Amino acid sequence: MHIVVIGTGIVGVCSAAWLQRDGHRITFVSREPAGEACSFGNAGSLSPSACLPVGMPGMWKQVPGWLRDPEGPLTIAPSYLPFMAGWLLRFLRHSRPQEVVRIATALRSLLAPIFDSYGPLLEHAGAKDWVRRTGCLYVYGSPESARRWQWGMDLRRSLGVQLRDIGREELEALEPDLRGKFRFGILAPENGSTLDPSRLVKALHAQCVADGAQERLDEVTGFARQGDAVRGVRLASGETLACDGVVVAGGAWSGALTRELGLSVPLETQRGYHVTVQSSNLQLRHTVMASEYNLMVNPMASGLRLAGSVEFAGLRPPPNYRRADVLLKKGQEMFPHLDTTRTTQWMGHRPCLPDSLPVIGRAPRLANAWLAFGHGHLGMCGGASTGREIAHLVAGRPTQVDLTPFRPDRF
Numbered sequence: 001m002h003i004v005v006i007g008t009g010i011v012g013v014c015s016a017a018w019l020q021r022d023g024h025r026i027t028f029v030s031r032e033p034a035g036e037a038c039s040f041g042n043a044g045s046l047s048p049s050a051c052l053p054v055g056m057p058g059m060w061k062q063v064p065g066w067l068r069d070p071e072g073p074l075t076i077a078p079s080y081l082p083f084m085a086g087w088l089l090r091f092l093r094h095s096r097p098q099e100v101v102r103i104a105t106a107l108r109s110l111l112a113p114i115f116d117s118y119g120p121l122l123e124h125a126g127a128k129d130w131v132r133r134t135g136c137l138y139v140y141g142s143p144e145s146a147r148r149w150q151w152g153m154d155l156r157r158s159l160g161v162q163l164r165d166i167g168r169e170e171l172e173a174l175e176p177d178l179r180g181k182f183r184f185g186i187l188a189p190e191n192g193s194t195l196d197p198s199r200l201v202k203a204l205h206a207q208c209v210a211d212g213a214q215e216r217l218d219e220v221t222g223f224a225r226q227g228d229a230v231r232g233v234r235l236a237s238g239e240t241l242a243c244d245g246v247v248v249a250g251g252a253w254s255g256a257l258t259r260e261l262g263l264s265v266p267l268e269t270q271r272g273y274h275v276t277v278q279s280s281n282l283q284l285r286h287t288v289m290a291s292e293y294n295l296m297v298n299p300m301a302s303g304l305r306l307a308g309s310v311e312f313a314g315l316r317p318p319p320n321y322r323r324a325d326v327l328l329k330k331g332q333e334m335f336p337h338l339d340t341t342r343t344t345q346w347m348g349h350r351p352c353l354p355d356s357l358p359v360i361g362r363a364p365r366l367a368n369a370w371l372a373f374g375h376g377h378l379g380m381c382g383g384a385s386t387g388r389e390i391a392h393l394v395a396g397r398p399t400q401v402d403l404t405p406f407r408p409d410r411f
């Protein structure tokens, strides 16, 4: 089939790569070059352990304090609140313990095969060097403070995630740069990360093009439909691109596209930020998640990346780089000796559904439109597995992951 893949972030590119392996002809349509939207500047963590939803039991009690704190991990633009109050209520409903267990079970099924599903794509694209499996360290000021997160860690363990508690001495031996602030850690040895998410996406995309994919830098404005089939994709330039099928992988912008296909999904953007410390003098080897600081730290090709923050303000307003300044300040608290003379900042739109699960499936009432978006904080982790499942769906093969929790019409 000739399949148009909308979006050249990690999800669109992995979907195309898996579809090509079944012999399909691909045309990408994207507003910008591959790996430039949310897949550009994320923290690059590839974590089979990252199976917990964003909304956790009891979190609602912390929300008012976070919102009052200008340096807190969460902010909501006051003018935006009326537009997303309903979304927030749904989000809170999905943070009840039973729901969290259900969601974590589903996420684990998608994330456990991360490296199996990336493997063939990286091998074929000669991009194996962009991924390493050095493990992730969850770090805490003390064993007592780690107890706040214990319920979630126990849930991870119950789902088969390998985690090992490590005391102060071993932590300091593993990562001397963590000395001083952190006295307890949990090592997730199976985790990995990418040295540069954008370059990883670009490498996979370049291989798709080398294998015959076409690309149009344009905006999709709608679809030409006939009965239950999509026959073409309408572009802002006025042209309609004929196709035998379409995959919507438009990240945080997928809501408008999906509405054109007759389905409404509660997709929100959680804007997140990074600071990359190019002048970093640290020798970190692991990805580090410091929950007390709400900060993910990853040593990358371009420097030390400090990433995090959740900002609800919609797709249009420009970045508020005070959020990135807060990340840098927290990084300096964690690593007082960090050389911060050269830094870059970035903001990206995480595509988020209120249950923290992506949408993966065929659009209801359409024979040849597949949806793959809404990966929230986990698009790098889930991109390749999603692509593989999309290829199974297009081929009519049984899926490897039970996709019931990811159904597009679940809302």
Ligand SMILES: Cc1cc2nc3c(=O)[nH]c(=O)nc-3n(C[C@H](O)[C@H](O)[C@H](O)COP(=O)(O)OP(=O)(O)OC[C@H]3O[C@@H](n4cnc5c(N)ncnc54)[C@H](O)[C@@H]3O)c2cc1C
Binding pocket: 006, 007, 008, 009, 010, 011, 012, 029, 030, 031, 032, 033, 034, 035, 036, 037, 038, 039, 040, 041, 042, 043, 044, 045, 046, 218, 219, 220, 221, 249, 250, 251, 252, 253, 254, 257, 271, 272, 273, 274, 296, 307, 308, 347, 348, 349, 350, 351, 373, 374, 375, 376, 377, 378, 379, 380, 381, 382
């Ligand atoms: C600060 C931060 C840290 C993060 N850290 C991690 C992490 O460590 N690990 C992890 O797994 N995830 C992480 N994420 C999340 C991850 O970055 C996203 O889930 C992922 O990049 C989403 O990929 P995507 O392909 O769905 O969307 P994107 O990369 O945003 O791509 C969307 C594509 O769709 C195109 N598009 C949209 N609408 C249209 C249209 N109408 N016409 C044409 N093209 C269109 C865009 O041009 C773009 O090419 C983080 C995110 C942030 C913000």
